[in-house]
Amino acid sequence: MNEATTPDMLKEQSSAVRFYGIWLVAAIALIVLPLVFSSGGSLTSFSLIGIAIIFALSYNILLGQTGLLSFGHAVHYGLGGFLAVHAMNAVAAHDLPIPLPFIPLFGGIGGLAFAILVGWVMTKRAGTVFAMISLGIGELVASSSLILRSVFGGESGITTDRTALPHMFGWSFGPQLQVYYLIAFWTMVSAIAMYALTRTPLGRICNAVRDNPERVEFIGYDPHVVRYFAYGFAGFFAGIAGGLTAINFEIANSAYLGATQSGLVLFSAFIGGIAYFFGPVLGAILVTYLQLGLTNLTTVWQLYFGLIFIGIVMFAPGGIAGLLMIHRPLIRAGSLAMVIPSYLVAALPTLALALGVILSIETVARYAASQGEGNIINLLGIPFDATRPLTWAVAAVLVFGGFLVARITWRRVAEAWDRAATVARDRGYLA
Amino acid sequence: MSAAIEIKSVEKHFGNVGIIRDLNLSVAQGERHAIIGPNGAGKSTTFNLISGHIKPSAGEIRLNGDIISGLRPFEINRRGLSRSFQVTNVFAKMSVWENIRCAVLWATGHRYAFWKNVDHLPEVRQRTAQILDDIHLSHRRDVPAGLLTYAEQRELEIGITIAGGANVIMLDEPTAGMSHAETERAVALIRRLTEGRTLVIVEHDMSVVFGLADRISVLVYGHIIASGTPEEIRGNPKVREAYLGEEAH
Numbered sequence: 001m002n003e004a005t006t007p008d009m010l011k012e013q014s015s016a017v018r019f020y021g022i023w024l025v026a027a028i029a030l031i032v033l034p035l036v037f038s039s040g041g042s043l044t045s046f047s048l049i050g051i052a053i054i055f056a057l058s059y060n061i062l063l064g065q066t067g068l069l070s071f072g073h074a075v076h077y078g079l080g081g082f083l084a085v086h087a088m089n090a091v092a093a094h095d096l097p098i099p100l101p102f103i104p105l106f107g108g109i110g111g112l113a114f115a116i117l118v119g120w121v122m123t124k125r126a127g128t129v130f131a132m133i134s135l136g137i138g139e140l141v142a143s144s145s146l147i148l149r150s151v152f153g154g155e156s157g158i159t160t161d162r163t164a165l166p167h168m169f170g171w172s173f174g175p176q177l178q179v180y181y182l183i184a185f186w187t188m189v190s191a192i193a194m195y196a197l198t199r200t201p202l203g204r205i206c207n208a209v210r211d212n213p214e215r216v217e218f219i220g221y222d223p224h225v226v227r228y229f230a231y232g233f234a235g236f237f238a239g240i241a242g243g244l245t246a247i248n249f250e251i252a253n254s255a256y257l258g259a260t261q262s263g264l265v266l267f268s269a270f271i272g273g274i275a276y277f278f279g280p281v282l283g284a285i286l287v288t289y290l291q292l293g294l295t296n297l298t299t300v301w302q303l304y305f306g307l308i309f310i311g312i313v314m315f316a317p318g319g320i321a322g323l324l325m326i327h328r329p330l331i332r333a334g335s336l337a338m339v340i341p342s343y344l345v346a347a348l349p350t351l352a353l354a355l356g357v358i359l360s361i362e363t364v365a366r367y368a369a370s371q372g373e374g375n376i377i378n379l380l381g382i383p384f385d386a387t388r389p390l391t392w393a394v395a396a397v398l399v400f401g402g403f404l405v406a407r408i409t410w411r412r413v414a415e416a417w418d419r420a421a422t423v424a425r426d427r428g429y430l431a
Numbered sequence: 432m433s434a435a436i437e438i439k440s441v442e443k444h445f446g447n448v449g450i451i452r453d454l455n456l457s458v459a460q461g462e463r464h465a466i467i468g469p470n471g472a473g474k475s476t477t478f479n480l481i482s483g484h485i486k487p488s489a490g491e492i493r494l495n496g497d498i499i500s501g502l503r504p505f506e507i508n509r510r511g512l513s514r515s516f517q518v519t520n521v522f523a524k525m526s527v528w529e530n531i532r533c534a535v536l537w538a539t540g541h542r543y544a545f546w547k548n549v550d551h552l553p554e555v556r557q558r559t560a561q562i563l564d565d566i567h568l569s570h571r572r573d574v575p576a577g578l579l580t581y582a583e584q585r586e587l588e589i590g591i592t593i594a595g596g597a598n599v600i601m602l603d604e605p606t607a608g609m610s611h612a613e614t615e616r617a618v619a620l621i622r623r624l625t626e627g628r629t630l631v632i633v634e635h636d637m638s639v640v641f642g643l644a645d646r647i648s649v650l651v652y653g654h655i656i657a658s659g660t661p662e663e664i665r666g667n668p669k670v671r672e673a674y675l676g677e678e679a680h
Contacts, residue, residue: 201536201552202545208533211522217504218482218514219595220537229543 023192030184034177043176045292050180050187051244052288056268056280057194058237063266064274065198066230067210068123069131072138073238073265076111078257079141080239081246082152083110085160088246092164099168100247104186107243108236115235123227126213130227138262145254157253160246173247183244190237195277197233206230264291267305271312273319282320300365307357333424342416346409349402355379356398363391433496435460435599435629436481436512441490441500443476443653450476451653454490458599458646463630465640468650469673474633475517477650478603481631482514483507494599509537513597517604517633519584521591523577527568530576530587532559534594558594565624566590582613586620593624600624601631606639618643641665649673 030050034043055077062068087106091098122133145152152158163174171178197203205226208216213223246252255261264287272283287305294301316323330336362377366386375386384391424430436458443451451473458464466474479485481492483504492500499507522530532549535558541547549555563569566586571579576587589605605621606614618639621630634640640647641661648658651673657664664670 196548197545199548199550200545201541201547201549202543204529204533204549205536205543207525207529208522211524212520215516215520215522215591216533218508219534219591220505220508221543222503222505225543229545233545 023188026191027188030188031181034180040176043180045289047176047180047183047248048292049285049288050183051241051248052265052268052284053187053281054190054244055238055241055265056272056284057191057277058234058241059265059269060274060277060280061194061197061206061230061234061237063269064276064279065203065210066206066227067213068126068227068230069266070134070234070262071131071259071266072134072136072141072262073234074257074259074261075138075141076114076235076238077242077245077261077265078145078252078254079114080107080111080242081252081256082145082158082242083107083239084243084246085158085252088160088162088165089158091166092161097166100162100165100173101168101182101185103165103247104240104243107246108240111239111242112232112236115232119228119231119235123231124224126209126223126227135259138257138259142254142258145257152254153252155254157251157255159251162247162250179248183248186240186244190240191281194233194237198277202226202229267309271308271319273321273323273325275318276321276325279319279321286320298362298365299369300361303361303365304358329424329429330420333420333427333429335420335423335427338420338423339413339416342409342413346406346413349405349409351402352398353402353406356395356400356402359384359391359395360399362386363395433493434458435462435495436631437493437496438477438481439491439493441480441487441492443473443480443485444488449653451480451487453654454480456648456655456658458629458631460495461627461629463625463632463643463645465644465647466631466633466650467635467637467640467647472650473653474650475603476653478514478601478631478633481507482512482601508595508597511597512599512601513592513595514601515588515592515603515605517607519581519588521576521584521587524575526573527576527579527587528559528563528572531562531590531594534591535559535562538595538597562590562594565593566620582609582617585609585617589617589620589624597628599629599631603633604635605632606634606636614639 033046037043037046055073058076059070059073062070062073084103084107087098088100088103090096091103118137122130122137146154162179163172165173167173173179173182198206205216205221206229208219208221209223209226216223216226242252242256245256268283268287269280270283271287272281273279290305290308291301294304298304312319318325327336330339359377359379362379363384363386366375366377377384377386377391384394421430434457436456438454438456441451441454442449454477456477466477468474476485480487480500483499483502483506487500490500491498494507494510494512497510499510499512522533525533532555535555536542536549539552539555539558541549541552541555560569563572566589568583568586568590571583576584579587585605585608589602592602593600602621606617609617614636621632622643632640632643634643644661646659647661647664648655649664649667649670650656656673657667657670659667
């Protein structure tokens with residue numbers, strides 16, 4: 001056996017340990033989280049984040065893995081939700097022996113069934129054609145849902161009672177904690193399944209189709225079939241996410257399958273970073289958290305989403321995951337310490353710039369919206385009155401001053417980065 | 432035994448413009464066949480017609496006796512014909528290893544499998560490693576294909592083409608843009624890797640053509656004006672006039 005233990009095998013073993021380690025840490029984190037943060041609000045947040053993770057990962061099967069830009073992915077999410085609600089009501093009405101934890105599967109089947117139905121025509125072409133058809137199908141289904149009242153329940157949607165289903169392990173799934181664990185379980189299972197999918201022959205060929213569909217035809221594969229498979233899987237997992245949402249809120253309505261929802265998942269995946277499997281996970285966490293947090297703080301939260309999105313597209317097209325991963329060669333080469341000081345120096349004026357932008361937006365928004373009440377903006381505990389000129393002046397100083405200083409420090413970051421990258425290149429960690 | 436490739440009276444028009452006119456060509460099993468001709472003669476179009484990239488307007492193309500004209504590229508590939516591209520056409524964001532492995536998957540019967548771990552397929556792993564070794568890129572296996580040097584990308588292109596084990600290999604200007612030393616290396620590689628298979632090659636470098644080919648066909652304005660051994664082609668007055676003559680000036 002001595003001969004067999006080559007450095008290659010050792011490398012493989014250690015990467016396997018690291019690989020299973022990551023999943024184990026994730027599972028433990030999901031179990032422990034509600035014990036640490038046990039308030040009702042955080043339980044609700046965690047539940048929504050879990051669902052958002054599944055949904056964003058399913059979207060990335062299309063965008064990141066196969067190169068399909070969909071504007072109507074929420075259709076599968078929403079239809080999954082509706083099928084799950086109908087399944088729950090049917091189980092409760094006929095006393096069927098199906099406990100609640102199996103309901104998300106019905107959601108998945110709903111998403112998959114619709115993907116099988118429309119997918120073959122949709123995936124004939126990639127690129128703009130696919131994007132436009134997905135937009136059209138999304139609008140079609142969303143508007144049909146308001147017309148077909150018996151199936152979709154019109155504007156009010158269809159409600160259900162998750163506690164009316166047979167209990168499992170003595171759990172009624174009434175308390176949010178039990179629902180959280182149900183969602184956490186499905187998040188874990190779905191994430192592992194979607195990761196495993198990327199490691200199969202089909203998953204690899206999806207990447208090949210993304211990179212170069214023309215060439216794929218000359219190594220024996222029909223890119224149309226590959227895209228169709230990817231579309232089916234994406235629909236299935238989106239349906240599971242929709243099913244979980246239906247369980248969480250005990251309702252399914254037409255908002256689930258509309259353009260807003262489709263936009264949000266594109267947004268999550270892109271902000272997180274579509275080039276890495278874990279990117280959409282980060283994006284889903286951040287976007288859900290911001291969505292829940294910002295709606296309480298400001299009326300113009302969509303504006304901030306837009307700014308973040310534009311910022312990512314322009315300055316970090318690889319998303320958060322891309323930003324993190326460019327540091328990997330520096331860490332390996334041990335030259336990360338060369339860039340950290342420049343980051344810290346740049347952080348201060350950049351923060352001032354960000355605060356200035358926030359103050360400007362809030363000042364304008366509140367001044368325009370309501371004369372009189374609600375004019376006090378609390379920023380870092382300091383109250384600013386939107387009607388006072390001083391506030392406008394402070395905002396302007398922060399924006400312009402912050403920008404001018406930040407620009408100098410960003411140049412320093414770039415220089416430090418060049419030096420660190422040169423070291424990494426010399427040591428062979430960067431191509 | 433039927434010819435590896437048999438082209439009969441093939442025509443290709445784009446609108447009213449005839450690019451390929453009454454094309455007839457036969458490539459025997461195991462033969463190394465070069466197609467030469469001036470720029471714009473239709474060499475790449477001929478490749479695209481045979482490999483299914485474009486469909487002929489008229490006529491028929493047979494592979495090992497079976498009609499393949501009108502089939503899609505992947506159907507033709509599955510029947511044992513594989514081609515390379517003049518402009519490097521690899522999977523740029525994927526590693527060298529992944530590029531070759533993707534080209535091995537269909538041929539090893541894994542098709543669209545989504546229930547197998549691609550890293551745990553011994554025959555895929557062996558074959559991929561073997562081909563990487565053959566094209567001398569083992570030391571670059573984890574580099575994204577888009578970051579390879581030009582010559583390395585050309586070698587990868589050949590690797591992807593032969594990886595599926597097709598018995599008819601078509602190479603479109605494999606040495607284009609290479610230095611003299613790189614060309615020699617590439618020719619040795621092609622000679623070794625296509626041993627026992629049928630090879631159709633389009634090439635501008637006459638030393639490569641006359642050194643490698645058993646038979647040569649000369650394509651001028653979409654029509655084959657001569658087909659024969661290197662000696663016959665060298666001595667053919669029509670060829671000298673239409674093609675080689677121009678080169679001599």
